[in-house]
Amino acid sequence: MEELGAPVRRIWQEVLVLAVVGIEVVLLVLTATSPGEWWRAGLAALLAGALMFRHRHWPWLLPLVLALNSLSWSLAILIIVTYAYATRSSSRLRTFLVSVLAVASGAVPVAALQGPAISTTGTVMGLVLTVLVVAAAAATGMYTSTRRMLLAQLHKRAEQAETGQAAAEEQARRAERTRIAREMHDIVAHKISLVALQAGALEVNSDLERAQVEQSAALIRQTATTALSELREVLGVLRSDGEEAPLMPQPTWEDVRRLVETSKDAGITVDLFDFIDDPVPDPLARTAYRVVQEGLTNIHKHALHTKARVALIGEPGTELIIEVSNVLPKGFTTDLPGARMGLSGIETRVAHAGGTITSGPTDDGRFEVRAVIPWPTTT
Structure with a gap:
C-alpha cells in the first residue's frame, strides 16, 4: 500500500x-x-x-x-x-x-x-x-x-x-421510509380493522332491519373513504420533490376523543375517562392519538368481545398519562393479521417525546397499554 x-x-x-x-x-x-x-x-x-x-x-x-x-x-x-x-x-x-x-x-x-x-x-x-x-x-x-x-x-x-454525506443521506432516507411506514400502519391497521368489525357485524346479524344495514354500510363506506384519503396524503410525501412535507393527517386532541366514539360505533364496548381540562399542544396530542389508536386497534383485533376503557389524565407542567386497557379475552381468536410494528412504532414516538410506555397483562386480569409523556408548560 x-x-x-x-x-x-x-x-x-x-x-x-x-x-x-x-x-x-x-x-x-x-x-x-x-x-x-x-x-x-x-x-x-x-x-x-x-x-x-x-x-x-x-x-x-x-x-x-x-x-x-x-x-x-x-x-x-x-x-x-x-x-x-x-x-x-x-x-x-x-x-x-x-x-x-x-x-x-x-x-x-x-x-x-x-x-x-x-x-x-x-x-x-x-x-x-x-x-x-x-x-x-x-x-x-x-x-x-x-x-x-x-x-x-x-x-x-x-x-x-x-462518504459521510452519502451515509447520512441514506440514513435519512431509511428514517423517512420508517416514518412513512409507521404512518401507513397507523392509518391502515386502525381503519381497516374498523371496516372488518363493521362488515363482520353485518355478516353475523343477518336479521338486522334495513335501516340498521344502511347505517352500518354507510359507516363502512365512510371509514374506508377516510382511510383511502389519509393513505393518499401519506403516499403523496413519496412523490414530493421539495422539502420534507408533514405527513397527514395531523390529528388534534379532539381526534383523540373521536377515536373512542368511532370504536363505539363499530361495536366495541369502550368507556372514556377524560380528565383533561386544559388545551393540549398539537405535538403532544398527535403522540397521544397514536397511542390510543394503536391500543384500540389491538382491541379490535384481539379482544373484540371484551370491555375496554381509555383513561386520559394530566395537566400542564406535569405529565400526560394515557391508559388503554381491556379485559383479557378467553378463547377469542381473530383472522386479522398483525403487522408486529404497532407497539414498536408508538414506543419510538413516546420515547422521542421524552416519555415512557409499558404494555402487558395487569394483576386485575386486564391487558393495559400505559404511556407517560411530559406535558410542558405553555408560555
Whole structure:
C-alpha cells in the first residue's frame, strides 16, 4: 500500500529525466578530449538508467547513485537525485544527510579538476555553487513533498466527507421510509380493522332491519373513504420533490376523543375517562392519538368481545398519562393479521417525546397499554 502523498510514476517524467541526462551525455561526448571523459559520459548514461528504478528502491538506490556520481560528475544526476530523495523522504534528517552526500559527491570532482593554476578562490566558488545547487534541489523537493501530502490529505478528507454525506443521506432516507411506514400502519391497521368489525357485524346479524344495514354500510363506506384519503396524503410525501412535507393527517386532541366514539360505533364496548381540562399542544396530542389508536386497534383485533376503557389524565407542567386497557379475552381468536410494528412504532414516538410506555397483562386480569409523556408548560 502506497504512503499518503507518495510520488506517482508518470511516463513523461521518466522521459524528461532520460532526455536531460541524455543531453548532458551528448555534450560530454561532443566535447570529450580524452578517454576519461568518454568513460564519464558512459557512467552518467548508466546512472540515468538506474534512476528508472528509483520509485521502488529509492531509500538505498538514490544515495548509491549520488556516491557513484562523484566519478562522472553529472550535474543533471546530482540535481535529479537530490530532488527525488527530498520529495520522497519523510525524515528531514535523512534528507539533510543525503544533501551532504550530494555536496561531497559534487565537491570531489571540483577539487580533482582544479589544477595548481586555479586559485583557492575559484575552488571555494565551485564548492559554494555546488552547495547552492544542492540546497535549491533539496528545498524544492521538500516543498513538493509537503504540497503533495497536503493535497492528498485534503483529497482524502473530501472523500471521507462525501462518504459521510452519502451515509447520512441514506440514513435519512431509511428514517423517512420508517416514518412513512409507521404512518401507513397507523392509518391502515386502525381503519381497516374498523371496516372488518363493521362488515363482520353485518355478516353475523343477518336479521338486522334495513335501516340498521344502511347505517352500518354507510359507516363502512365512510371509514374506508377516510382511510383511502389519509393513505393518499401519506403516499403523496413519496412523490414530493421539495422539502420534507408533514405527513397527514395531523390529528388534534379532539381526534383523540373521536377515536373512542368511532370504536363505539363499530361495536366495541369502550368507556372514556377524560380528565383533561386544559388545551393540549398539537405535538403532544398527535403522540397521544397514536397511542390510543394503536391500543384500540389491538382491541379490535384481539379482544373484540371484551370491555375496554381509555383513561386520559394530566395537566400542564406535569405529565400526560394515557391508559388503554381491556379485559383479557378467553378463547377469542381473530383472522386479522398483525403487522408486529404497532407497539414498536408508538414506543419510538413516546420515547422521542421524552416519555415512557409499558404494555402487558395487569394483576386485575386486564391487558393495559400505559404511556407517560411530559406535558410542558405553555408560555
